[in-house]
Amino acid sequence: MASNKGGRKRLGDKKRMHAITLRFNGTELEKVKTILQSYNLDFGKRGTVGPFLRKLILNKETVKEKRIPDGISNLSYQINKIGTNINQLVKVANHKNMRSPNSNLEREMEKTSELMLELIEIINVKNQK
Numbered sequence: 001m002a003s004n005k006g007g008r009k010r011l012g013d014k015k016r017m018h019a020i021t022l023r024f025n026g027t028e029l030e031k032v033k034t035i036l037q038s039y040n041l042d043f044g045k046r047g048t049v050g051p052f053l054r055k056l057i058l059n060k061e062t063v064k065e066k067r068i069p070d071g072i073s074n075l076s077y078q079i080n081k082i083g084t085n086i087n088q089l090v091k092v093a094n095h096k097n098m099r100s101p102n103s104n105l106e107r108e109m110e111k112t113s114e115l116m117l118e119l120i121e122i123i124n125v126k127n128q129k
Helices: 026-038 049-058 070-099 103-128
Strands: none
Touching: 026 049
């Protein structure tokens, strides 16, 4: 004779071991409550929200048409990396320019003063003749 063990059946590989926690703000929670009410489910009753949301999510089919193609996704990733590199270069350039903001002006002034000295020498040489 087989003995009836009774109790809960073993789930085996169907056991749910992974948890996802959802947090809702006030308006989102009200929307969930209205959805539950439209299915005549009680939000306050224990064990109704989780199974309902699980069935709602898992029984929906995904729309593959709205997904971004992998090539475009990779392209946007590469463009973001290039933008990051450009931002880093601009930041370094601005930082170096901040340390000596008049470096170009100083070079131009040196060139101008050299040219002025040459002109003065040329004028002096011409006046001596």
